[in-house]
Amino acid sequence: MVIYISFLAAAIGIYGMIVCRNMIRKVISLGILETGTTMFFVGVSAATGLTAPVVPGLDNLGSSFADPVPQALIITGIVINFSILCLLLVFTIMLMNRYHTIDVNTIEKILEKEE
Amino acid sequence: MEVLLLPIIPVTCGTLAVLLRRKRKLPLTLFFISCAATIVVILTLIGQDKTYQIGQWGAVGVTVGFDELNLPFMLSSMIVAAAVCLSASTRAIYDGYFYGLVMMLLGGLNAVYISRDLFNIYVTFELASIVVYILIAYGKKGKQIWAAMKYALLSTVGFSIFLIGAGLAYMEAGSFSFAALDDVGDLAGALIFAGLAVKSGLFFLSMWLPDVYNSTPAEIPLLSGMVIKAEDYLILRFISYGSFTWLAPMYLAIGTISAVIGAVYAMSTQKSQRILAYHTFSQIGFIVTASDIHGAWHAFSHSIFKGLLLLSCGKVGERLKTNDLSKWKGNIRLSEYIPILVGSLAIIGFPLTSGYVTKGNIIDNVPFIAVVMLTIASVATVISFCKLVFIPLSRRPLKLPLQLIMAYAILASGILFHGVIKFDYYKVPESAAVIGAGVLIYFLIRKHFRPLSRRFELLDESIIMFMVFVAVVLTVLIL
Amino acid sequence: MRSFLIAVLIGYCFLIISVGAWENMKARDENPIREISMRVNVPNTVTAVYLQVRVYDTLFEIVLFTLVGISVTLMLKSEPVHEQHEQTIITSATVYGSLVAVLSVTAFSYVVLNGHLTPGGGFAGGVILASGIALYGITSGFMRVYKHYQWLRFGFLEGLTFFIIVFIMTLGSVIPGALEKLNQGQVYGALFSGGVIPLLNILVGIKVYAASWKMAAEFIARRGPL
Numbered sequence: 001m002v003i004y005i006s007f008l009a010a011a012i013g014i015y016g017m018i019v020c021r022n023m024i025r026k027v028i029s030l031g032i033l034e035t036g037t038t039m040f041f042v043g044v045s046a047a048t049g050l051t052a053p054v055v056p057g058l059d060n061l062g063s064s065f066a067d068p069v070p071q072a073l074i075i076t077g078i079v080i081n082f083s084i085l086c087l088l089l090v091f092t093i094m095l096m097n098r099y100h101t102i103d104v105n106t107i108e109k110i111l112e113k114e115e
Numbered sequence: 116m117e118v119l120l121l122p123i124i125p126v127t128c129g130t131l132a133v134l135l136r137r138k139r140k141l142p143l144t145l146f147f148i149s150c151a152a153t154i155v156v157i158l159t160l161i162g163q164d165k166t167y168q169i170g171q172w173g174a175v176g177v178t179v180g181f182d183e184l185n186l187p188f189m190l191s192s193m194i195v196a197a198a199v200c201l202s203a204s205t206r207a208i209y210d211g212y213f214y215g216l217v218m219m220l221l222g223g224l225n226a227v228y229i230s231r232d233l234f235n236i237y238v239t240f241e242l243a244s245i246v247v248y249i250l251i252a253y254g255k256k257g258k259q260i261w262a263a264m265k266y267a268l269l270s271t272v273g274f275s276i277f278l279i280g281a282g283l284a285y286m287e288a289g290s291f292s293f294a295a296l297d298d299v300g301d302l303a304g305a306l307i308f309a310g311l312a313v314k315s316g317l318f319f320l321s322m323w324l325p326d327v328y329n330s331t332p333a334e335i336p337l338l339s340g341m342v343i344k345a346e347d348y349l350i351l352r353f354i355s356y357g358s359f360t361w362l363a364p365m366y367l368a369i370g371t372i373s374a375v376i377g378a379v380y381a382m383s384t385q386k387s388q389r390i391l392a393y394h395t396f397s398q399i400g401f402i403v404t405a406s407d408i409h410g411a412w413h414a415f416s417h418s419i420f421k422g423l424l425l426l427s428c429g430k431v432g433e434r435l436k437t438n439d440l441s442k443w444k445g446n447i448r449l450s451e452y453i454p455i456l457v458g459s460l461a462i463i464g465f466p467l468t469s470g471y472v473t474k475g476n477i478i479d480n481v482p483f484i485a486v487v488m489l490t491i492a493s494v495a496t497v498i499s500f501c502k503l504v505f506i507p508l509s510r511r512p513l514k515l516p517l518q519l520i521m522a523y524a525i526l527a528s529g530i531l532f533h534g535v536i537k538f539d540y541y542k543v544p545e546s547a548a549v550i551g552a553g554v555l556i557y558f559l560i561r562k563h564f565r566p567l568s569r570r571f572e573l574l575d576e577s578i579i580m581f582m583v584f585v586a587v588v589l590t591v592l593i594l
Numbered sequence: 595m596r597s598f599l600i601a602v603l604i605g606y607c608f609l610i611i612s613v614g615a616w617e618n619m620k621a622r623d624e625n626p627i628r629e630i631s632m633r634v635n636v637p638n639t640v641t642a643v644y645l646q647v648r649v650y651d652t653l654f655e656i657v658l659f660t661l662v663g664i665s666v667t668l669m670l671k672s673e674p675v676h677e678q679h680e681q682t683i684i685t686s687a688t689v690y691g692s693l694v695a696v697l698s699v700t701a702f703s704y705v706v707l708n709g710h711l712t713p714g715g716g717f718a719g720g721v722i723l724a725s726g727i728a729l730y731g732i733t734s735g736f737m738r739v740y741k742h743y744q745w746l747r748f749g750f751l752e753g754l755t756f757f758i759i760v761f762i763m764t765l766g767s768v769i770p771g772a773l774e775k776l777n778q779g780q781v782y783g784a785l786f787s788g789g790v791i792p793l794l795n796i797l798v799g800i801k802v803y804a805a806s807w808k809m810a811a812e813f814i815a816r817r818g819p820l
Contacts, residue, residue, distance in 0.1 A: 003615055011608040018578050019597050030271055037278045044282045048625045053639045054713060055631045065627045069175055070285060072643035073234050075717060076655045080241045083662040084271055086809050087248060090666050091264040093816055097673055098257040108573055111258050123764055126657055133664060134753050169650055170770035175626045177650045238651045242658045249665050287618050302614035582603050589610040
């Protein structure tokens with residue numbers, strides 16, 4: 001179930017990235033897409049069980065723990081996505097200061113005229 | 116274990132240089148130290164085929180390795196980075212921060228090359244590409260920032276698709292390592308291939324590339340070219356695994372189409388950096404069509420001769436303040452023309468250059484229909500590079516800085532050395548026929564070149580095109 | 595019309611992916627959690643994977659995060675700063691802001707120190723602290739927070755912690771066996787257990803706090819006409 005919702009979120013994110021003309025909205029859509037992939041990994045880790053992978057003692061290891069590896073790796077993924085969003089926002093601020101607009105089509109027209 | 120030193124030495128030196136960026140000489144020294152150390156490690160590893168598992172964690176841990184497919188890519192990125200740093204040391208705007216970024220790029224790419232793990236590839240590749248985004252926006256001009264933004268948005272979408280594919284592979288096999296790719300279904304392979312294709316430099320998919328080449332100073336496109344080669348390395352690496360073998364006809368189709376259309380676009384444009392960008396599409400098409408060890412060596416020779424061309428044309432463009440070839444006529448000095456000539460001869464496959472050797476090897480090893488398409492692409496390449504080769508020169512001399520001459524010498528000696536030691540006679544007639552036909556057609560139609568539509572290069576259109584590509588790959592999968 | 599076609603295209607792609615995922619989805623039996631908790635010897639296996647089993651990934655992640663932190667500062671240096679000193683401060687909001695700051699410091703200490711025993715860890719702790727301090731800055735004036743930042747020399751501290759982290763993580767990926775021996779000698783579930791994991795948690799927490807707060811402050815200082 002989580003997996004399908006995550007696919008839905010990813011689809012909404014890509015749709016928003018194509019349709020929105022505002023640059024901030026594009027960046028937010030990218031955030032939605034990345035949240036979708038994060039949720040997908042959470043769903044992958046639930047394939048072995050639903051208990052949080054914190055083992056209370058070594059002697060009573062049940063079998064229904066969630067898989068810790070995708071969860072741990074997606075922490076790395078979250079950090080990377082956070083860094084990329086920061087960088088994109090910096091680019092947006094710099095473009096805003098140069099062209100006084102955050103509309104993608106306007107910027108592309110201005111650049112075409114410059115050439 | 117010594118394999119791990121390949122990424123760790125440059126990354127550590129790079130972070131040191133970024134933190135101590137105010138010192139003037141130290142970062143450059145650190146760069147050459149890390150280059151020398153990495154080359155020593157590579158020399159001890161040549162000819163071996165080894166894998167090393169960090170911590171003996173089985174399917175969960177990270178595996179690294181080194182084999183013959185890595186060698187051309189690692190060597191080419193090292194040579195190109197050395198040339199870039201030599202050329203950059205003549206300018207004041209590049210401080211320690213720049214050299215630190217270049218070292219990190221080198222380390223991140225080496226980590227991609229030695230990695231045998233899907234998630235590790237994601238992390239290291241994002242490191243390398245973030246360095247490249249920052250480098251593209253280094254000059255802080257509006258169009259550079261826009262090029263970086265476009266590149267970042269597109270490639271992040273691609274990597275999200277890649278991550279979904281990697282997650283599917285983990286869901287089936289319980290491991291992220293490449294060895295598990297033999298056991299997983301075709302869907303994971305399709306998503307991984309499609310996600311990687313955004314940065315691979317194929318036409319219709321990597322349309323951010325002409326903007327990047329056209330807007331940045333001469334040194335930066337060489338570095339972004341290194342990242343493209345890493346992506347192609349992954350495409351070549353994956354074809355040998357079980358869940359990717361069904362993609363082999365797809366590689367052939369997309370490679371030949373990219374080779375021809377890229378060359379046609381290059382034929383029609385008049386801007387030097389745009390010609391080179393469209394030729395990158397074309398040459399990457401050659402590499403993907405071959406997708407074996409010959410393709411890997413063509414990637415080696417391509418990154419070196421394209422590096423020479425980008426550097427020399429970029430320097431001319433900066434001196435004349437325009438990339439328009441019609442304004443270059445009569446303004447190019449002899450010392451600038453020689454590197455352009457050597458690079459152009461290599462890219463059109465003139466005998467005794469590296470392009471001749473590797474192109475010949477590729478054409479020997481592909482099916483007949485691909486041979487026809489690639490020959491058409493070669494003729495179109497000759498036509499478009501005639502524009503650069505037959506350009507009128509200016510008689511006045513120009514003295515270049517010593518570091519720049521050294522950079523040119525490194526790249527040119529790479530081309531000629533590779534071309535001379537692997538030289539083979541039996542391809543000479545074919546190469547002469549292609550070059551002759553190209554020159555002839557150029558003089559017939561040179562008055563009729565008109566720029567083609569650049570609609571594909573808009574941001575929205577390129578994301579749509581990428582999604583169409585994903586849909587096509589998935590449709591081929593279910594049929 | 596165009597947006598409808600785009601929606602159909604994306605829907606088609608994700609429909610095929612969903613169907614393919616449905617075919618592959620099955621409950622897996624083999625779970626690596628047993629081997630991980632035995633060999634690393636800490637209860638929170640997520641932290642164990644993050645900081646010991648796949649420390650080679652985390653090394654590059656930390657390098658990337660630091661690089662972005664430095665680059666955001668350097669790239670925004672030349673951009674104009676908008677009215678930093680004019681800030682409306684409401685007294686009751688200041689009180690609540692200080693409360694949140696104190697709570698976030700407490701939560702940071704707990705999450706970071708117990709990162710190997712309960713859910714949590716360095717990255718989560720750093721982000722908690724950074725958001726708490728940013729809230730404090732919004733309510734009671736950024737100049738005060740800047741002064742604290744400079745008084746505690748976080749710029750220098752960040753570089754230092756970063757070097758120690760890279761050093762330990764390089765050791766962890768080059769000689770993983772030695773660090774594992776360190777883990778085995780300690781009591782399972784104690785506060786001082788897990789070898790270098792608690793130390794790495796603290797260092798990563800400080801590092802993430804410093805870098806993300808610096809980035810947030812740069813963004814707030816250039817918030818523009820909002």
